[in-house]
Amino acid sequence: MNAALAPRRDPQATTRLAAWAVALVIAWPMLALSEFKPWALFAGGNLSVIGGFLAGFFPPDASPAFLALLLKATLETLAMATAGTALALLIGAPLGFVTTRALSISRIGPGPGRVQAGVVRQAARWLLMVLRAIPEIVWALLFVRALGLGPASGVLALAITYGGMLGKVYAEILESTDTRPARALLESGSGRFAALCYGLLPNTAQELASYTVYRWECAVRASVVMGFVGAGGLGQLMDQSMKMLNGGEASSILLVFLALVLLADLMSNTLRKLLA
Incomplete structure (x- = not known):
């Protein structure tokens, strides 16, 4: 038989099939423990209840009095997310710098300070x-x-938690790029900060900026959730609207959520183009 016409077989087919089988074995009991039963949505009168609830969201509330409250809550949410992310950056960036192994001078050769550097890292x-x-x-x-x-x-809540997230991911991003320029700078006697600026940042600036904006977007959503426990902003306004069963107000708040996510996406794309 002509080799070109011979049936082709995926050499990784067995491995992929085994991986899917293992994933199913792991996922099935997890779904059972989480009581994941989507078919319950279609049982009895659940669909009519859900439909009636969603119908209350239309039309969105556009009264001047509510829009004034919505604007104030939106500004509070943006201020909370921005200030929290800025403080998280002040926490996470230095810790990410410290934990980046590619910037460790003690790794370029034998010498004093290796043990101390490892302990600090x-x-x-x-x-x-x-x-x-x-x-x-x-x-x-x-x-x-x-x-x-x-x-x-x-x-403060955002600053603490997001500071840990930013520091970890910053270090991983810096480690995942080509670290040879930074190593060459360190071996020639350059300091760690100069090795960071000229050896690692040129190749990682886009990814670092994109992730930072993504964390700001997450902070906006998190600040909304924290509003339900009294931290103010859109979350507190949403909590009040839902407790009063005012679907029109809740719908207007959800539209603001969508606008904020679109704003974060626009910021990310703009930063990536500027840093390209």
Whole structure:
């Protein structure tokens, strides 16, 4: 038989089939434990109940009095997310710098300070893990008790949790690029900060900026959730609207959520083009 006409067989077919089987074996009990039963949506009168609930969202509330409250809550949410992300950047960037192994001078050859550098780097990793291990909603509950109701609690909660996230991902992004330029700078006697600026950042600036904007977008959503525990902003306004069963107000708030996500996407694309 002509080799060109011989049936082709995927050499990785068995491996892929085994991987799917393992994934199914793992996922099935997880779905059972989580009581995932989507067919319950179609049982009895559930569809009519859901339809009636969604029908209450139309039309969106556009009254001047509510729009004034919505504008104030939106500005509070943006301020909370932006301030929280800025503080998280001040926490995460230095810790990410410390934990990046490609910037460790002690790794370029034998010499003093290797053990101390390893200890400091590991301590910074543990600190990042502790910061991101506790959800921001838990920090928000704690700070609301300490500081009272208002956006300040949300800002601190975002700063702590997102600081740990930013530091971890920054270090991973810097490690995933070509580290040879940074190593060459360190071997020629350059300092770590110069190796970061001229050896690693040119290849990672786009990804770092994109991830930072994405974290700001996540902070906007998180600040909304924290509003339900008294941190102010759109979340608190949504909580009030839902408790009063005012679907029109809730619909207007959801439209603002969509606009904020589109704004974050536009910012990310613009930054990537500027840094290209």
